[in-house]
Amino acid sequence: MDDPTFSPIRWNRRTLLGAAGGTALAAVLPPMAEATPEEADAAIREMFGDKPINEGRVWVKLPPIAENGNSVAIDITVDSPMSDDDHVRRIGIFSPRNPIATIAEFxxxxxxxxxxxxxxxxxxGTQTLRVIAEMSDGTLWAGKATTYVTLAACVIG
Amino acid sequence: MIRISAPDTAEMGEIVEVKAMIQHPMETGYRRDAKGDVIPRNIIKQFRCAYGGNTVFEATFFPGIAANPFLAFCLRATRTGPIEFSWTDQHGETWSETRQLTVS
Structure with missing residues (x-):
């Protein structure tokens, strides 16, 4: 067996368990559709229309690393005097990777x-969330934040 | 179970922070039970906060909101009156809680 093109997998205990575990996990998990960045863009357009989106004025805070994707704290602040004639009307949170791109509207x-x-x-999973704010003058402003998710929501629990 | 954190008193014009949480699984509809059957979606869709009878903050939730949905937001204290918090799930069932804010 000195044929260099032939490289059999060495079935020791570790590779066998790994392969078995992978197969079992694939069989148990439901097929899950993920939104794409394009779907997140479409969800933003659906909520706010086709107006241009300016970068800035929206500050988004996520933990740098989220150990549990099932519950990740997000803080949103928008630069606005919040007066009668100059305030934030709506805020939307959008994901490029969750099964549904829209997460919430305020x-x-x-x-x-x-x-x-x-x-x-x-x-x-690890991703960059986009937050869009609509001001009382109708302009749209965007901010974003990235977090590394070690245990994704939906996979377990 | 509902938990509200809001001050009892505030000065006129003061901006106060309120926090509201309701116990709810926010079942996404993407999970399966031990038998492999899909667990049906069951989520809170709407949250509303009214101060002195006027709606001051509203939220629409999607399955991407974590279980036991939590919100923190701000209110400008303008008059003594009730702050009402209400949640409505996808079936139309509602839960609510009221706090009194005294403005001096």
Whole structure:
């Protein structure tokens, strides 16, 4: 058996267990569709229309590493005086990787006093979330944040 | 179970932070049970906060919101009155809780 083109897998205990585990996991997990960045763009257009999106004024905070994708804290702050004639009207959170691109929509106004919202989201893997804010003058502003997810939502629990 | 964190008193014009959480599985509809059957989606869709009878903050949730949905946001204290928090699930069932804010 000195044929150099023939390289059999050495079936020791580790490779066997690894292969068996992989097969079992693939059989158990439901097939899951992931949204694509294009679907996230489409979801943004569906919520806010075709107006141009400016970068800035929206600050998004995610932990640099999320150990559990089932619950990741997100803090959103928008630069706005939140006065009667200049305030944030709507905020949307969008994922390029979750099964559904739209995660949440918030509607607020001058009564908020401060354009600041926090919640907890599910993330189906490492990704960059986009947050879009619609101002009272109709302009759209965008911010984003990236987090590395060690245990993705949906896979376990 | 609902948990609200909101101040009882505030000065006129002060911006106060309120936090609201409701216990709910927010089942995504993408998970399967031990038998391999899909667990049906069951989520809270809407959240509304009214202050003195006016809606001041609203949220629409999708399955990407974590279980036991939590929100923190701000309100400008303008008058003494109730702050009402209400949640509606996809079947139309609602839960609500009220806090009184005294403005001096």
């Amino acid at each position: 509607r607020l106004g001058p009564h908020a006093g401060r354009a600041q919202v926090s919640t907890r989201v599910r993330l189906a």
